[in-house]
Amino acid sequence: MLHAVDVHKNYGDYVAVAGVTLFIDEGEFVSIVGPNGAGKTTLINVLTGLLQPTAGHVHYKGHDISGAGPVKLAQLGMARSFQLVAVFAELTVMEVLQAASLTRLGRGMRLFHSLGSDREVRENAEHIASLFGLQDQLGVKSGQLPQGNKKLLDVASAFALYPEIILLDEPTSGVSTSDKHRIMETLVVASKEIGIKSIIQVEHDMDIVFGYSDRIVALYEGRVLADGSPQEIECNEEVMRNIIGREPVRNA
Amino acid sequence: MSTPTERTTGSTEVKHPDGKGIGLWLKLALVLLGIVLLALLPQVLSRYYIILMMPFFAYSIALLGLNLLFGYTGLISFGHALFIGVGAYSAAFLMRDGGLEYMEPLILLSLLGAVIVAVPVGLLAVRYIGIYFGLLTLAFGMLFYSFLLKFYSITSGDQGIRVEKPILLGFIDTTGIDYLTGPFYYYCLGLLVVMALVMWRIVKSPFGLTLRCVRDNSVKAESLGIGVYRYRFYAFLISAIYGGVAGVILAVSVGQVDPTMSYWTSSGNLVFMTLLGGFTSFFGPIVGAGAFILLQDQVMSLWEYWRLVFGAILALIVIFAPSGLMGLLTMGWKKVVR
Amino acid sequence: MGDVVSILMSGLFSAAILFLVAAGLQLVFGVMKIFNLAVGSFYALGAFFGATLVNWAVGEGLPQPLFFFGLLIAGILLGVIGPVIERLLRPIYDRDEAFQLLLTFAIVLMLEDITMMIWGSQPRSTGSLYLVYGTVNLLGATVPVYNLFVIAAAGTIAVGIGLLLSRTAFGRVLRAAADKREMVQSLGVNTRRLYVIVFSLGVVLSTIGGALVIPVTATMSEMGVELIVEAFAVVVIGGLGSMRGALVGALVVGYVTTLSINYYPPIEMLVIYLVVIVVLVIKPRGLFGGETA
Numbered sequence: 001m002l003h004a005v006d007v008h009k010n011y012g013d014y015v016a017v018a019g020v021t022l023f024i025d026e027g028e029f030v031s032i033v034g035p036n037g038a039g040k041t042t043l044i045n046v047l048t049g050l051l052q053p054t055a056g057h058v059h060y061k062g063h064d065i066s067g068a069g070p071v072k073l074a075q076l077g078m079a080r081s082f083q084l085v086a087v088f089a090e091l092t093v094m095e096v097l098q099a100a101s102l103t104r105l106g107r108g109m110r111l112f113h114s115l116g117s118d119r120e121v122r123e124n125a126e127h128i129a130s131l132f133g134l135q136d137q138l139g140v141k142s143g144q145l146p147q148g149n150k151k152l153l154d155v156a157s158a159f160a161l162y163p164e165i166i167l168l169d170e171p172t173s174g175v176s177t178s179d180k181h182r183i184m185e186t187l188v189v190a191s192k193e194i195g196i197k198s199i200i201q202v203e204h205d206m207d208i209v210f211g212y213s214d215r216i217v218a219l220y221e222g223r224v225l226a227d228g229s230p231q232e233i234e235c236n237e238e239v240m241r242n243i244i245g246r247e248p249v250r251n252a
Numbered sequence: 253m254s255t256p257t258e259r260t261t262g263s264t265e266v267k268h269p270d271g272k273g274i275g276l277w278l279k280l281a282l283v284l285l286g287i288v289l290l291a292l293l294p295q296v297l298s299r300y301y302i303i304l305m306m307p308f309f310a311y312s313i314a315l316l317g318l319n320l321l322f323g324y325t326g327l328i329s330f331g332h333a334l335f336i337g338v339g340a341y342s343a344a345f346l347m348r349d350g351g352l353e354y355m356e357p358l359i360l361l362s363l364l365g366a367v368i369v370a371v372p373v374g375l376l377a378v379r380y381i382g383i384y385f386g387l388l389t390l391a392f393g394m395l396f397y398s399f400l401l402k403f404y405s406i407t408s409g410d411q412g413i414r415v416e417k418p419i420l421l422g423f424i425d426t427t428g429i430d431y432l433t434g435p436f437y438y439y440c441l442g443l444l445v446v447m448a449l450v451m452w453r454i455v456k457s458p459f460g461l462t463l464r465c466v467r468d469n470s471v472k473a474e475s476l477g478i479g480v481y482r483y484r485f486y487a488f489l490i491s492a493i494y495g496g497v498a499g500v501i502l503a504v505s506v507g508q509v510d511p512t513m514s515y516w517t518s519s520g521n522l523v524f525m526t527l528l529g530g531f532t533s534f535f536g537p538i539v540g541a542g543a544f545i546l547l548q549d550q551v552m553s554l555w556e557y558w559r560l561v562f563g564a565i566l567a568l569i570v571i572f573a574p575s576g577l578m579g580l581l582t583m584g585w586k587k588v589v590r
Numbered sequence: 591m592g593d594v595v596s597i598l599m600s601g602l603f604s605a606a607i608l609f610l611v612a613a614g615l616q617l618v619f620g621v622m623k624i625f626n627l628a629v630g631s632f633y634a635l636g637a638f639f640g641a642t643l644v645n646w647a648v649g650e651g652l653p654q655p656l657f658f659f660g661l662l663i664a665g666i667l668l669g670v671i672g673p674v675i676e677r678l679l680r681p682i683y684d685r686d687e688a689f690q691l692l693l694t695f696a697i698v699l700m701l702e703d704i705t706m707m708i709w710g711s712q713p714r715s716t717g718s719l720y721l722v723y724g725t726v727n728l729l730g731a732t733v734p735v736y737n738l739f740v741i742a743a744a745g746t747i748a749v750g751i752g753l754l755l756s757r758t759a760f761g762r763v764l765r766a767a768a769d770k771r772e773m774v775q776s777l778g779v780n781t782r783r784l785y786v787i788v789f790s791l792g793v794v795l796s797t798i799g800g801a802l803v804i805p806v807t808a809t810m811s812e813m814g815v816e817l818i819v820e821a822f823a824v825v826v827i828g829g830l831g832s833m834r835g836a837l838v839g840a841l842v843v844g845y846v847t848t849l850s851i852n853y854y855p856p857i858e859m860l861v862i863y864l865v866v867i868v869v870l871v872i873k874p875r876g877l878f879g880g881e882t883a
Contacts, residue, residue, distance in 0.1 A: 048475070069474070070471075070474040070475045070477075071474050071477055071478065071479050071480075074474075074475060074476055074477030075477050079475065079476075080475050082471075082472065082475075086469055086471065086472035086475075087468075087469065087472070088464065088465050088468035088469050088472065088473075089468050089469075090464065090467075090468055091461075091464055091465065091468060095461055095464075096465075098458075098461060099461050099462055099465045099476065099478075100476050102458045102461065102462065103462070103476050103477045103478055104477070107458050108458055108459065108462040108478060108483075109458070109459055109462075109486075110457055110458040110459055111453070111454050111457050111459045112453050112454070112457060113457050113458060114453070114456060114457065115456055115457055115458055115460070115461055116456075118458070121458075154472075157472075157476060158475070158476070161476060161477065322688070328687070328688035328691065330691070376867070376871060380870070380874060382686075382687045382688075383625055383687040383691065383830075384870070384874055386687070386688070386691055387625075387822065387826055387870070388867070388870050390822070391822075391823075391826070391863050391866045391867055391870070392863075392867070394819055394859065394863055395859075395860060395863035395864070395867070397859075398858075398859030398860050398863065399860060401859075402855075402856035402857070402858075402859070402860065403856060404856075516815075516819065517698075517815060520695045520698075523688075523692060523695075524692070524695070527692060557703040557706070557707055558703075559699040559700065559702050559703040560699070560700050560703035560704060560707070562696075562699055563696040563697065563698070563699030563700030563701075563702075563703070564696070564700060566692060566693075566695065566696035566699065567678065567693060567696040567697070567700070570682060570689050570692050570693045570696065571681045571682065571693070574685075574689065
């Protein structure tokens with residue numbers, strides 16, 4: 001589904017991503033791990049079309065999307081959430097989700113229709129809100145939500161696009177440990193509801209990573225160090241020691 | 253901090269009044285009351301003040317357009333007076349050189365002129381935000397001003413062009429009646445009501461909501477598939493149309509167009525009015541236009557140094573009451589309602 | 591040949607004055623990230639006050655050849671309004687750029703009237719005082735020596751600023767603050783005092799620009815409001831925040847205006863704005879934008 005082939009990204013002399021090749025198929029939940037500066041966010045930005053790769057290309061469902069820009073990719077069925085919470089501070093939860101539905105349905109340009117009269121959009125928004133437990137906060141301005149709910153809204157609005165693949169940049173960062181699992185559970189259930197085929201996340205919390213992923217990709221200094229199932233990664237000494245900071249599991 | 257083309261921080265830091273403001277029915281009642289009052293004014297006011305209402309109507313319309321850009325899309329234009337000038341001079345040329353006598357085609361064609369100018373300017377300008385957008389629009393405004401000033405053979409330079417009174421609705425002309433304080437006043441009031449209604453629909457539409465997304469977080473908006481430049485461009489076009497109509501009203505009511513209509517300080521005053529009334533409210537700009545004109549008239553008659561007073565007022569608003577008069581009103585209302 | 595040299599010198603003179611005002615703009619924008627629309631007003635203040643001070647001083651017996659220093663002193667003295675206005679701007683440092691622009695616009699309005707209140711609307715000038723330095727014949731063109739002094743002064747100031755920014759500790763702090771305000775704060779620098787100094791310096795540069803121009807023109811009531819338009823063109827072309835940009839931008843604008851005035855006056859402002867727009871489109875940060883020196 002999503003193929004990154006030999007992607008490089010340099011900022012001047014600084015090499016952020018040095019030759020990453022990654023294939024994501026339908027039905028996979030992939031976690032990208034690695035220390036800070038390993039190039040994870042840069043990779044995500046390249047994969048989501050925000051950045052043009054210096055070399056290499058990215059294909060999505062057969063199309064070359066290198067540097068296509070987030071707008072085009074959203075239309076193709078790719079969505080993302082942001083590491084630093086991205087909200088529309090002055091818009092209520094309801095309005096945010098309505099906006100996402102509108103774009104999905106191609107109704108964003110309607111100048112003279114009344115927003116309130118569009119039942120389909122409103123019901124969509126309410127449905128997504130309830131999937132994420134935000135149904136009681138529909139009238140609250142996004143900027144005033146508690147931090148955890150802001151993150152949920154960020155993800156929820158991305159989900160409202162009914163994407164086929166979604167990239168989450170640290171979905172549980174800045175959230176208390178008790179909330180983390182709640183968020184991940186909500187995510188997994190919602191993605192089944194919505195029909196999202198693949199999830200890619202960047203995550204630091206290893207419990208979350210090992211608890212939810214089908215596959216783990218370990219990034220180190222811009223390169224893929226290892227790419228495999230949690231069980232395989234657990235046995236990988238280099239990855240466990242350098243990145244995850246635990247002792248590798250010895251084969252029996 | 254912002255770069256020329258992207259914003260890395262979120263929305264405006266002004267806290268919009270939260271929770272429910274004044275109730276919807278009450279708002280509607282107030283608006284209707286306002287329209288009725290405006291309709292009755294010619295009966296009570298002296299001729300001097302009725303004439304003063306002309307710029308009020310013009311600026312209200314212009315500011316409705318400006319605030320679509322500023323309050324709803326987050327773009328501060330320091331060149332809105334460009335479109336007022338385009339509208340005004342289009343009307344002047346059409347009447348002088350085109351022999352046009354009727355108001356309705358005058359408005360439509362001047363509007364078209366504003367759109368024609370807005371397309372290239374907008375295509376360029378909406379790629380920039382923040383101060384770069386402000387400076388670019390300022391540059392375009394001044395470009396037009398210098399064209400108006402220097403190309404004497406076409407525009408008569410600083411002398412300006414005289415504008416006759418066009419025929420309203422196909423049959424109302426200046427014979428036998430006081431055109432300005434009579435039919436033209438109501439014509440402008442009608443224009444304001446119509447254009448305000450249209451803007452209200454626009455703002456409450458899906459388009460309006462998407463604009464606000466673009467305003468609050470353009471990066472996130474793009475990730476949702478919102479074509480940020482496209483939306484800004486259309487907002488810019490609409491604001492230009494409103495500016496153009498305002499220009500026609502000014503041209504007719506003053507009877508004269510001159511280059512200073514597009515000088516950068518005129519644009520600055522427009523932004524001032526918007527802020528004075530309150531950019532976070534739909535009616536703020538209208539309130540701002542009225543307050544500005546009234547204040548300017550009163551202060552000017554008392555003291556020639558009205559700019560000093562106005563500068564001080566603007567400073568106070570920016571520092572202490574960025575939500576303007578409507579913001580203060582809403583806050584005060586909430587305290588009363590407690 | 592004389593014509594060419596004459597144009598050359600005129601352009602240089604315009605550029606010199608423009609550079610001074612633009613440098614004031616750049617310094618403040620670079621460090622404080624505020625685009626100060628009021629530099630034109632400071633320029634006007636410098637012109638009025640300079641004329642008044644010099645006329646008074648010469649009337650009191652100051653030997654005429656020293657009037658140049660009188661102008662410089664006038665500009666420097668006006669620096670006292672720097673802290674006052676900075677105090678006014680302080681509440682909006684962290685606000686949206688729109689508000690910053692508006693507040694400086696408010697200052698423009700106030701200063702316009704304050705200037706009118708103090709000096710009225712009659713044009714002021716120092717008459718033919720500047721001729722006391724005589725003129726010089728350069729390759730067929732007659733150039734007032736005063737103009738050369740101004741060019742030299744602007745050049746010296748430019749070099750001085752360059753050295754200040756690159757060689758002194760203060761300059762280093764300035765450049766660091768331009769890049770990352772928070773970091774500089776955490777390093778223990780008193781940013782409040784820094785801003786007062788920077789802003790006052792910006793004011794002085796603009797007032798000196800205005801003071802130095804007055805001997806060859808007369809004050810006009812709209813001069814502040816009109817100059818900001820040219821100054822703005824200079825910094826946009828050169829790149830917001832860059833001193834080098836101020837220099838190059840000043841030369842570009844100075845020569846474009848001089849050439850237009852000489853060959854086809856109506857297009858003077860038009861061409862400047864076209865250049866501004868072209869630069870903003872091709873390189874929105876200007877020729878040297880993104881730099882702080």
